[in-house]
Amino acid sequence: xxxxxxxxxxxxxxxxxxxxxxxxxxxxxxxxxxxxxxxxxxxxxxxxxxxxxxxxxxxxxxxxxxxxxxxxxxxxxxxxxxxxxxxxxxxxxxxxxxxxxxxxxxxxxxxxxxxxxxxxxxxxxxxxxxxxxxxxxxxxxxxxxxxxxxxxxxxxxxxxxxxxxxxxxxxxxxxxxxxxxxxxxxxxxxxxxxxxxxxxxxxxxxxxxxxxxxxxxxxxxxxxxxxxxxxxxxxxxxxxxxxxxxxxxxxxxxxxxxxxxxxxxxxxxxxxxxxxxxxxxxxxxxxxxxxxxxxxxxxxxxxxxxxxxxx
Amino acid sequence: xxxxxxxxxxxxxxxxxxxxxxxxxxxxxxxxxxxxxxxxxxxxxxxxxxxxxxxxxxxxxxxxxxxxxxxxxxxxxxxxxxxxxxxxxxxxxxxxxxxxxxxxxxxxxxxxxxxxxxxxxxxxxxxxxxxxxxxxxxxxxxxxxxxxxxxxxxxxxxxxxxxxxxxxxxxxxxxxxxxxxxxxxxxxxxxxxxxxxxxxxxxxxxxxxxxxxxxxxxxxxxxxxxxxxxxxxxxxxxxxxxxxxxxxxxxxxxxxxxxxxxxxxxxxxxxxxxxxxxxxxxxxxxxxxxxxxxxxxxxxxxxxxxxxxxx
DNA sequence: ACTAGATATACTCTAGTTGAGCAATACCCT
DNA sequence: AGGGTATTGCTCAACTAGAGTATATCTAGT
Numbered sequence: 001x002x003x004x005x006x007x008x009x010x011x012x013x014x015x016x017x018x019x020x021x022x023x024x025x026x027x028x029x030x031x032x033x034x035x036x037x038x039x040x041x042x043x044x045x046x047x048x049x050x051x052x053x054x055x056x057x058x059x060x061x062x063x064x065x066x067x068x069x070x071x072x073x074x075x076x077x078x079x080x081x082x083x084x085x086x087x088x089x090x091x092x093x094x095x096x097x098x099x100x101x102x103x104x105x106x107x108x109x110x111x112x113x114x115x116x117x118x119x120x121x122x123x124x125x126x127x128x129x130x131x132x133x134x135x136x137x138x139x140x141x142x143x144x145x146x147x148x149x150x151x152x153x154x155x156x157x158x159x160x161x162x163x164x165x166x167x168x169x170x171x172x173x174x175x176x177x178x179x180x181x182x183x184x185x186x187x188x189x190x191x192x193x194x195x196x197x198x199x200x201x202x203x204x205x206x207x208x209x210x211x212x213x214x215x216x217x218x219x220x221x222x223x224x225x226x227x228x229x230x231x232x233x234x235x236x237x238x239x240x241x242x243x244x245x246x247x248x249x250x251x252x253x254x255x256x257x258x259x260x261x262x263x264x265x266x267x268x269x270x271x272x273x274x275x276x277x278x279x280x281x282x283x284x285x286x287x288x289x290x291x292x293x294x295x296x297x298x299x300x301x302x303x304x305x306x307x308x309x310x311x
Numbered sequence: 312x313x314x315x316x317x318x319x320x321x322x323x324x325x326x327x328x329x330x331x332x333x334x335x336x337x338x339x340x341x342x343x344x345x346x347x348x349x350x351x352x353x354x355x356x357x358x359x360x361x362x363x364x365x366x367x368x369x370x371x372x373x374x375x376x377x378x379x380x381x382x383x384x385x386x387x388x389x390x391x392x393x394x395x396x397x398x399x400x401x402x403x404x405x406x407x408x409x410x411x412x413x414x415x416x417x418x419x420x421x422x423x424x425x426x427x428x429x430x431x432x433x434x435x436x437x438x439x440x441x442x443x444x445x446x447x448x449x450x451x452x453x454x455x456x457x458x459x460x461x462x463x464x465x466x467x468x469x470x471x472x473x474x475x476x477x478x479x480x481x482x483x484x485x486x487x488x489x490x491x492x493x494x495x496x497x498x499x500x501x502x503x504x505x506x507x508x509x510x511x512x513x514x515x516x517x518x519x520x521x522x523x524x525x526x527x528x529x530x531x532x533x534x535x536x537x538x539x540x541x542x543x544x545x546x547x548x549x550x551x552x553x554x555x556x557x558x559x560x561x562x563x564x565x566x567x568x569x570x571x572x573x574x575x576x577x578x579x580x581x582x583x584x585x586x587x588x589x590x591x592x593x594x595x596x597x598x599x600x601x602x603x604x605x606x607x608x609x610x611x612x613x614x615x616x617x618x619x620x621x622x
Numbered sequence: 623a624c625t626a627g628a629t630a631t632a633c634t635c636t637a638g639t640t641g642a643g644c645a646a647t648a649c650c651c652t
Numbered sequence: 653a654g655g656g657t658a659t660t661g662c663t664c665a666a667c668t669a670g671a672g673t674a675t676a677t678c679t680a681g682t
Contacts, residue, residue: 005316005350007316007384007405045386046386070379071382073357074356094318164608165610258670260633261669261671283628283679284628284629284679285628285677285678285679286678295466297477298470299483300477303669305669305670306670569643571643571662572640574660574661575640592650594657594658595648595656596659597648598658598660617641
C-alpha cells in the first residue's frame with residue numbers, strides 16, 4: 001500500500017487593525033504559525049466548509065470572504081507538522097492554503113492565538129514612507145552579493161524587486177520571499193537546512209513550517225485582486241470615509257496612492273454612495289461617509305493611482 | 312480511522328493547432344476527459360514532478376511551462392473516477408489541476424488519447440467573428456429565463472457574460488460555465504443529477520467528472536495571464552511572424568485584436584527581436600520573422616488592443 | 623472671536639496610452 | 653503590367669493617469 005496522504009488546511013485570516021494588515025496566528029513551540037486543521041473527508045463536503053469549521057471551532061471568528069490560494073505538496077514541508085492530529089511520521093501532509101478576510105480583528109478567544117502584523121514578518125513589503133524597512137540598506141546588497149555575475153539570478157532579482165523596467169510590483173511578494181529564501185537570508189533557510197536559524201537583520205522572524213511562504217502568497221494574491229475585484233470592502237466597516245478606504249488600500253498595497261486621484265477614481269467607479277452623514281473626526285474638515293453602492297458593479301476593482309515621485 | 316484521501320492530478324495540456332487551442336484528452340467509457348494520474352507520495356517529491364511523470368509516461372509529450380490551477384475537493388466529484396487506480400469507493404478523491412503549455416500538439420502515442428479543440432467543448436467562448444456560437448440565439452435567452460426576476464442571478468449573468476458595464480471579460484470562462492451548469496443548460500447538470508444527460512444545443516459535449524470545469528479554469532487563467540506574463544511564447548515556434556503571434560493570442564483570447572496596434576505594442580515591449588529573415592508565405596508581402604529577445608523582460612505581458620466596434 | 627493647523631473636496635493641466643483608420647510597400651500570380 | 657493580399661509605417665483623436673493648485677470646513681488654542 002502506498003504512503004498515506006493527509007490534507008491539512010491552512011488559513012490566512014486577514015483583518016485591518018490600527019492601519020496595518022494583520023493575520024491570525026497561533027503560537028506553537030517552534031514559533032508563530034498559521035491556524036491549521038486537518039481535513040476530514042467524512043465530516044466535510046468541501047475544503048472551504050472544513051476550513052470555516054475549524055477556524056470558528058478554534059477561535060471565535062466568523063469568516064466572510066474566502067478564497068483558495070494554492071496547494072502545497074512538497075516533501076519535507078510536513079516535518080514540523082508531523083506531531084499534528086492523526087498525522088504519523090510516514091504520512092505525506094499536503095496543505096491547501098486559504099485566504100479569508102474579516103472586517104475586524106476581533107477577539108480570538110484563545111490564549112495561544114493572536115493577530116500579528118503582516119509587516120512584522122515582511123518588513124520589506126511595507127514601502128509606505130513612514131515604515132522604514134532595511135531593504136536598500138541590508139537586503140538588496142545581500143541579494144546582489146548572492147546573484148553575483150549569474151545572469152539568471154540577476155534577472156530574477158531585478159524583476160522581483162523592481163530594479164528594472166516595470167518597477168516595484170507589489171503583488172510579487174512571493175517572488176521576493178522565495179528569492180530571499182534561496183539566498184539564505186531568512187531564518188527559515190538555515191532552519192530547513194538543519195542549521196542554527198539566524199536570518200539577516202530586517203528579514204523578519206520565521207514562521208513555522210512554510211507558513212511564511214503561504215502568507216506571502218496571500219499577500220501577493222490579495223494585492224493583485226484589489227485591481228480587478230472590489231475586495232477592499234471586505235476589510236472596512238459598513239460605513240467609511242474615503243480616507244478610511246484609502247488607508248485600507250495603502251495598508252494592503254504597502255505603498256501610498258495619490259489622494260485626489262484615488263477619490264476621483266472611486267467616485268467614478270460607481271462602487272460607493274454617500275450615506276449623507278459625515279464622520280465625527282478629530283481635526284480638520286469632517287469627511288463624508290460612504291457605503292458600498294447596493295447595485296454597484298462587482299466585477300470591477302480599484303484604479304490605484306500610484307505615486308511616481310517619492311513623497 | 313477517518314476516511315482515506317487520494318490525491319489525483321489532472322493536467323490541462325494545451326497547444327495550438329490549426330489556429331485553435333487544443334487540449335490533450337483521453338477517451339473513457341463515459342466520454343472525453345482530461346489525463347488523470349494518482350499522486351503517489353512515495354514516488355514523487357512534488358505534485359508537479361508527479362504530474363510531469365504521469366503525462367510523459369502515458370503520452371510521448373514533453374511539458375514545458377507548467378502551473379497549478381486549483382484544487383478541487385468537493386464531495387461527489389469523485390464518483391465517476393472511483394474505478395481508478397487504487398481508489399476505493401469510500402475514498403475521497405481530491406484533484407489538483409495543472410495547466411501545461413506545449414508549442415506543438417504532437418503525437419500522443421496513445422490510441423485512446425487525442426487533441427480536442429477548446430472551443431468544441433466551449434463554443435460560446437470563441438467570439439472571433441468567423442466562429443459562430445449559439446450564444447445570442449440560444450444560451451443567453453435560456454439564461455435570462457433562468458434568472459427571471461431574481462436580482463442576484465441577474466447580476467451574476469450580466470457580469471459573467473458582459474451584458475453590462477465592463478463588457479465581455481474573456482477570463483471569466485469559469486463563471487460562465489458555472490452559471491450554465493447551475494441553470495441546467497450543460498449536459499453535466501442533468502448527468503450529475505442522475506437524469507438523462509441532455510444539454511441545450513450549442514453548449515458543447517460534456518466531459519467526464521468535473522473536467523470541463525477544470526478546463527474552464529485553465530482557459531480563464533491562461534487568458535488572464537497573457538496580460539501580465541509573456542506566456543504566449545510558450546505556445547508558438549521559436550521563430551514566428553507577428554501575425555503568427557497575433558493569431559495565437561486571438562485563439563487563446565477568443566476574440567480579435569487591432570492588428571496595427573498589436574504590432575506597435577509588441578515592438579515597444581522589447582519582448583521580441585527580428586531574426587532578419589522573412590517568412591516564405593503564400594500570397595502577400597512576406598512578413599519579418601521574429602524570435603523572443605534573450606534579455607527581454609519576463610515580468611511583462613501583452614497589451615491587447617481590444618476592438619470596440621465589431622469587425 | 624479669531625487664528626493656526628488639519629483635513630476634505632473641487633478643479634485644472636499635461637503627458638502618455640489606446641482605439642481607430644489611412645496609405646504605402648512588397649511579394650505572388652496571371 | 654496589374655490585381656490580389658498581406659505587411660508595415662504613420663497620423664489622429666479620445667481617454668487615462670499622474671501631478672499640482674485652490675478652496676471649504678472642521679478643531680483647538682489664545
